[in-house]
Amino acid sequence: MDSDERVDLVPGDAPCDAPYEASPGGQPWLAAEPLGHLIAVGGSEATMQFAAGPSHQFAADVTVGSLLGIDTGQSLAIGTLCEVARETKGDGGAIGRIDLLGEICCDDRGERWFQSGITAYPKLDSAVVAIGSDELRVIFDLANPNTVEIGRLRQNDAIAAYVNIDEIVQKHFAIVGSTGSGKSTALALILRKIIEARADLRVLVIDAHNEYGQCFGDRAFVAGPGNLKLPFWLFNFEEIVEIIFGSRSRAEREIGLLADLIALAKSEYARSKTAARSHYRPSQADVGRYTADTPVPYRTEDLIAYAESRMGKLENGDVAVVYQRLIMRLNAVRKNPRYAFIFGDAGTEDTMVDILCQLLRVADDERPMAIVQLAGFPAETMEVVVSVLFRLAFEFGIWSDGLSPLLIVCEEAHNYANADQTVGFRAARDGLSRIAKEGRKHGVFLGLVTQRPHQLDPTLMSQCSTVFAMRLGHEDDQKIVRAAVSDAASRQLAFLPSLGTREALVIGAGVPTVMRLRFEELPREFIPQSQAEWGGRLDTGGRIDEHVIATVVARWRGTFTAARPASEPAAADLSLRSDGLPWSAPFRN
Secondary structure, eight states: OOTTOOOOOSTTSOOOOOOEEOOTTOOTTEESSOSEEEEEEOSSEEEEEEOOSGGGGGGGGOOTTOEEEEEOSSEEEEEEEEEEEEOSSTTOOEEEEEEEEEEEEEOTTOOEEEEESOSSOOOTTOEEEEOOHHHHHHHHOOOSTTEEEEEEESSOTTSEEEEEHHHHHHTOEEEEOOTTSSHHHHHHHHHHHHHHHOTTOEEEEEETTSOOTTTTGGGEEEEOTTTOOOOGGGSOHHHHHHHHHOTTOOOHHHHHHHHHHHHHHHHHHHHHTTSOOOOSOOOHHHHTTOOTTSOOOOOHHHHHHHHHHHHHTOOOHHHHHHHHHHHHHHHHHHTOGGGHHHHSGGGGSOOHHHHHHHHHOTTOSSOOEEEEEGGGSOGGGHHHHHHHHHHHHHHHHHHTTSSSOEEEEETTGGGTSBSSTTSSOHHHHHHHHHHHHHGGGGTEEEEEEESOGGGBOHHHHHTOSEEEEOOOOOHHHHHHHHHHOOSGGGGGGGGGGGOOTTEEEEEETTSSSOEEEEEOOOOGGGSOOOSSSOOSOSOOSSOOOHHHHHHHHHHHHTOOOSOOOTTSOOTTOTTBOTTSSBTTSOOOO
């Protein structure tokens, strides 16, 4: 497109043909016939009077959402037309409100560049023009090693939409949007671009609905209950208490005893590795070496043995009952087959290095991404599992001095850090908040994804320097996003309810100014699809018999170990996973 062509900013309409001419001051951006002139100027907005008459018919093609330029005499101020109204007085002409975003500057050699903010404000009666494709490229077409293309400008689909990868990742980002807006597909696209552009970055995805397992092919390790082991000794005290006692337990006395017993059991395990075990009472020096939060192995058998030993020496029956209740709780959880990923046979081996390599991908350049699919874990353990992942990632960043930069992407983030402080598991909330506030100092970065921004802790949103805002109809959601975005362009969030599928307003550090874009399409095989739901079919393809129901019950109880006999009907084959293997088989590693 030639530089003297004018582009219409309304999708679907043809560009207008008004020619460009230099202004009397020499600026190359004024049209022969401007759209109108300013009748009011404020600190962040201006009001224009549209020109009238047959020679200005092209002004009718400019409407809400269009980018306009205003001649300041030194630069071309850029703003978005956010409101158009008919004057009720005078000749009944049209007026429009323009939100100011930045300005295009020009030097003596004709070089032009865009900068956010206004340094030279326009004056009353300044000319307002519709900007052309060249100006759009000056603002948005910023192809360089730090940027990636993720779609096309909604104003002009001939111009690529670029975002700055380093700014997005290192200063945290958020993706918000209602169900059906294309949020999951947008996340998959952005993550694919990130791992292609930054080979040394590692990515950990908290996948709440098992949607992303197939989105990245061989570049991702997919973890679930079948192949992920999080041994109980890796949990800190608050996390293991949540597993053993639950969130509504009134077992303060048992919990107090457990803290002492865990420290003793950890010391006992360490001592047994260096000397033959002869009794259950380690030296006093060893006892003070570990706390209930130290991530070192211990045995539940030792916990129970210590509890029984103490209980046998007590004369106070009330205290003995407390020990007895504690022992019963320990036996109940460690023998529960649904908790095998925590209390399995290998739970007392020191596998911390292997677990960190598996989850944080520090030793695997071929697969830099780990996807933890939560839908297969017992519902009551999900928040604890997430808490452990947050804590491991953050503390590895601290103790390794940021050895391996890590991006943690948290789907359904409002589940783990709700705006209501009484909702959810406190340790998970604290872990997510710690990453948001301090993670970037240690090479741990955050991506938040939610369809309910108003239910997310607002302090987390405020830590995200780039926001991809997709369609949001709820007024409370819009308010939270608006409060989190400090840019003057946040006023354009009024467009959120009318955004189309795969459209977004991108605001913040990752873009030069607010950008309305349409994400590029992903190949069908990489589009997120939930494996945890019923699949969207109303016909099962066959009958459901007693064996199928028994299979469901066995999976429910965590005791499923064998596939259905070949003689059974193949309809509704719940004994096989989506990869064709029985549910007893491990997930791919």
